[in-house]
Amino acid sequence: MIAILPNKCDFCGACVAVCPVDCIDLNEADISIRDDICIDCDLCAFICPIEVLESVNEK
DSSP: OEEEOTTOOOOOOHHHHHOTTOOEEEOSSOEEEOTTTOOOOOHHHHHOTTOOEEEOOOO
């Protein structure tokens, strides 16, 4: 699962560009990840230049 740090995103779109299943919604004031279709590949967290996204291990 990917966690989003609140109020940190600069909306560059790098995460959207690398998402293989197009589960990231990005607009002028908000970013969200559709967990129901996310495959937990962590590419978005890896590519984020300001570390807004982070992989969270579910128990």
